[in-house]
Amino acid sequence: WRINQLSVVDSYSNARISYRQADIDRSFLFSGTLHHQTLAGIFVDPLEGQGEVVGDFAVTTPATGWGVLKTHGNLLGKNLVLPLGDGKQLAVDRLDLTGENQLVLAAASKVTWDDTTWQTLQAAIDVREDRVEVMLSEARLCGINTPGRVTLAGPEFDLDLALEGKDLEVASSYSCLTRGRIKMTGLLDLGGQVSARGEPDELLGVIEGPLQMTFRKGVIKQDKTLARLLEVLNITEIVKGRLPNLGSEGFAYTTITIKGEFRQGRLMLEELAMDGETLDIIGRGQIDLVRQTIDVELLAAPFKTADSIIRNLPGINYLLAGTL
Secondary structure: OOOEEEEEEOOOOEEEEEEOOOOEEEEEEEEEEHHHHHHHHHHOOOOOEEEHHHHEEEEEEEEEOOOEEEEEEEEEEEEEEEEEOOEEEEEEEEEEEEEEEOOEEEEEEEEEEEEEEEEEEEEEEEEEEOOOEEEEEEEEEEOHHHOOOOEOOOOEEEEEEEEEEEEEEEEHHHHHHHOOEEEEOEEEEEEEEEEEEEEEHEEEEEHHEEEEEEEEEEEEOOOOOHHHHHHHHOOOOOOOOOOOOOOOOOEEEEEEEEEEEEEOEEEEEEEEEEOOOOOOOEEEEEEEEEOOEEEEEEEEEOOOHHHHHHHOOOOHHHHOOOOO
16 A cells, blocks of 8 residues: 655645555655644644654665665754653754665764763664664764764664763763762863673663773862762871861862773772872772662872972982872
């Protein structure tokens, strides 16, 4: 059966749609402008979703199964809100699609899923007989570029992404990554690689890959773990009353270095080193991403005045490697 032409015209939309289904394949053609308000006025049961689509786009697929997708044309979506099967929504400010046979080139800005927002996305989507492969040339999450590959085969995702960031503003990027739980200033360099395979709800528990982060010249204003450490140190006789309070003045640092590796849903911290203005900290341990727990051993050295003296005494400086 086929629809030679279905025209939809009102104060919001002016669109033409055709559809053909044969034994071998089926094809769909859209041309014009279609707004969600038009669809809401047509159907008895209100449809979920928002936004509008504009353009000329044709899609041909096999009559059964996935097969090889064939596309042609351009389609622009604006202010799209698409319902997902798990009750969540996918929101897209702007989406540009260009069909080139079995490839669909996609460019999007501000894509939000759950509590995660990508500022920009550039991707090539390849639909094969048994899978959909997305090659990301640019995918900026909290200012961090995450290029790589995402493959959907049945219910499983297979992803392999790089993590790239240089001279990022910590106040925006890192606060975004931690969803506001940590607030600090400074600059951030970040590099790494993450890979995982499984169903969407399982991915965080099987993530693998190296990670390195370097923070430079800033102030930590909110961090529950550091605040508890300072509370413990502030009641000892060695540094009683000398360390800053995060809530009022913040904790100034020169550098913070984190080197680790994702293993089965945990971030294994091989090296954690902080050069603070009033306190040096080194440590190692692990962060459980699924349970959202931290288990680390820290060595705190609140001897900044002594260190400054040591660095200016040539012989002592050499013997103690610049620090007490």
